[in-house]
Amino acid sequence: MTTKTNNPLPLEVQIGQRYSWCSCGYSQSMPLCDHSHREKSSKKSVKFYAGTTGTIALCGCSETRTPPYCDQQQCKK
Helix, strand or coil, rough: EEEECCCEEEEECCCCCCECCCCCCCCCCCCCCCCHHHHHHHCCCEEEECCCCCCEEECCCCCCCCCCEECCCCHHC
């Protein structure tokens, strides 16, 4: 189980596959959404399709300005 962190979180993706990134930080399966926001937050998940197959870095702090990707700016504050 991964929780909210101030580090980018790696995710193995498959090209063309749809994913839901957690934007609230409450997911027990960070960086992916487990629908925890429905009870704990007004934020919604961010859906995206992988443009490549391999490992990508998604935001672990949920404060990125480039969702769902880590911009490594907000988590340094």
